[in-house]
Amino acid sequence: xxxxxxxxxxxxxxxxxxxxxxxxxxxxxxxxxxxxxxxxxxxxxxxxxxxxxxxxxxxxxxxxxxxxxxxxxxxxxxxxxxxxxxxxxxxxxxxxxxxxxxxxxxxxxxxxxxxxxxxxxxxxxxxxxxxxxxxxxxxxxxxxxxxxxxxxxxxxxxxxxxxxxxxxxxxxxxxxxxxxxxxxxxxxxxxxxxxxxxxxxxxxxxxxxxxxxxxxxxxxxxxxxxxxxxxxxxxxxxxxxxxxxxxxxxxxxxxxxxxxxxxxxxxxxxxxxxxxxxxxxxxxxxxxxxxxxxxxxxxxxxxxxxxxxxxxxxxxxxxxxxxxxxxxxxxxxxxxxxxxxxxxxxxxxxxxxxxxxxxxxxxxxxx
Numbered sequence: 001x002x003x004x005x006x007x008x009x010x011x012x013x014x015x016x017x018x019x020x021x022x023x024x025x026x027x028x029x030x031x032x033x034x035x036x037x038x039x040x041x042x043x044x045x046x047x048x049x050x051x052x053x054x055x056x057x058x059x060x061x062x063x064x065x066x067x068x069x070x071x072x073x074x075x076x077x078x079x080x081x082x083x084x085x086x087x088x089x090x091x092x093x094x095x096x097x098x099x100x101x102x103x104x105x106x107x108x109x110x111x112x113x114x115x116x117x118x119x120x121x122x123x124x125x126x127x128x129x130x131x132x133x134x135x136x137x138x139x140x141x142x143x144x145x146x147x148x149x150x151x152x153x154x155x156x157x158x159x160x161x162x163x164x165x166x167x168x169x170x171x172x173x174x175x176x177x178x179x180x181x182x183x184x185x186x187x188x189x190x191x192x193x194x195x196x197x198x199x200x201x202x203x204x205x206x207x208x209x210x211x212x213x214x215x216x217x218x219x220x221x222x223x224x225x226x227x228x229x230x231x232x233x234x235x236x237x238x239x240x241x242x243x244x245x246x247x248x249x250x251x252x253x254x255x256x257x258x259x260x261x262x263x264x265x266x267x268x269x270x271x272x273x274x275x276x277x278x279x280x281x282x283x284x285x286x287x288x289x290x291x292x293x294x295x296x297x298x299x300x301x302x303x304x305x306x307x308x309x310x311x312x313x314x315x316x317x318x319x320x321x322x323x324x325x326x327x328x329x330x331x332x333x334x335x336x337x338x339x340x341x342x343x344x345x346x347x348x349x350x351x352x353x354x355x356x357x358x359x360x361x362x363x364x365x366x367x
Contacts, residue, residue: 019168020161022054027154030100030129040099044082047128048097051153056169057085069094069114081110084120087172091120098127106132106145115143121174122167129154133167135181148185198234206230271304278307281322281348285309288355289319292362306332317365320358324348333357336364 030047037046049059059065069084069091083095096111098104104125106112111123111134123143125132132147151160163184166177197205203223210218210226218226282300289298299313307324311317321332321340330342331351343354 019054019165020156020158023153023156023161023164026050026054027156030154034100034129037100040097040102043100043128044097047100047153048083048095048126051126051128051131052083052085052095055164055167066091081114084118087169091118092172092174093122093124093167094118094120095124095126098125100128102127104130104132106134106147112143116141121178135178137178137182137185144185146185146189148181148188150188198231198238201227201230209233272302274302274307275324277324277348278302278322281307281324281351282309284348284351285320285358288352288358289362292359292366311362311365319361320354322348322351334361334364 026047029050033046037043052059052065057065064086066084066086067082068080069082070080081094082097084091085093085095094111094114096109104127106125109125111125115123115134115136121135123134125134125147130152131150133149134143134147136142136144137148138144149163151164156164163180165171166173166180196202206223206227207218209230210223214222214226216222278300286295286298293311297312298319299310301308301310301313301315305323307322309319309321311319316338318334318338318340320334323330323332323342329345329347331345331354332340332342333354334340345351345353
């Protein structure tokens with residue numbers, strides 16, 4: 001069973017990756033065309049049918065997508081819903097469409113009347129932008145008045161795409177969607193209640209927290225004070241949690257950048273090869289400078305560009321630089337402004353010719 005769940009999750013993730021760009025393209029198309037769409041029929045063709053196709057159903061196959069779906073409703077004949085999607089010969093989703101400019105109102109919808117006379121467990125009310133999915137959580141075979149899942153295709157989040165993927169032709173599973181519908185529906189309603197309480201705390205909500213922190217009598221005046229305090233406390237708590245997450249994310253990103261920089265430095269160091277010639281040249285410089293400096297104060301630092309020799313291992317106190325790896329060899333000398341001047345040498349023995357300049361550089365730092 002666990003293996004099946006893993007496989008299904010892999011399949012859903014695959015469809016999520018495929019659905020996201022398709023839904024994004026549809027959203028862009030809607031934003032581009034909606035001002036030119038004026039009728040319900042145009043809304044169906046421009047917005048709704050492309051969404052059905054994204055779910056993997058062939059709108060040109062009348063055994064899969066049935067337009068103007070009709071069912072026997074006792075003595076009332078001829079009523080229709082816009083589409084029914086079929087799978088294995090049975091309707092799995094009936095769809096009623098509105099003009100994209102209309103607000104969705106389920107109370108006068110024909111979906112209510114059709115739901116109980118078909119085998120479907122799901123119905124969809126849409127204006128091509130706003131989608132509302134219904135089922136029968138509260139009473140068997142009777143469509144709920146509130147949708148268990150709704151979204152705007154022009155404002156999708158990743159978790160919404162995950163739920164849309166479950167209606168794809170290749171992954172459609174009635175039982176899994178129904179089992180998840182209850183969680184979706186009540187989670188959405190709880191979030192709405194939380195938003196309402198944060199915006200305008202009810203007396204019950206205020207009393208719940210006031211009783212936990214206040215030992216006196218909850219008079220009308222006290223309740224009015226606590227209403228503001230509860231609202232303020234919740235908003236501050238939410239803000240702090242958001243800031244904590246942002247700081248954690250920023251710290252994580254900073255740590256990542258630091259690790260990347262260290263990695264780059266290590267890579268550069270790994271690419272540096274100090275040659276025997278450079279070390280021999282370093283020993284010549286030591287031989288010259290030890291007249292004025294203890295040997296331990298003269299330090300070399302190899303880079304990809306040059307072989308540097310520093311006073312006290314301090315980058316701000318360069319004694320000289322040796323450029324020995326190219327076709328021509330140079331020694332870099334520094335003046336009192338620490339500007340480097342390159343002098344050509346035939347071999348490292350020529351370093352002895354610059355004894356005076358090297359000792360003068362030491363004098364600059366020592367003075």
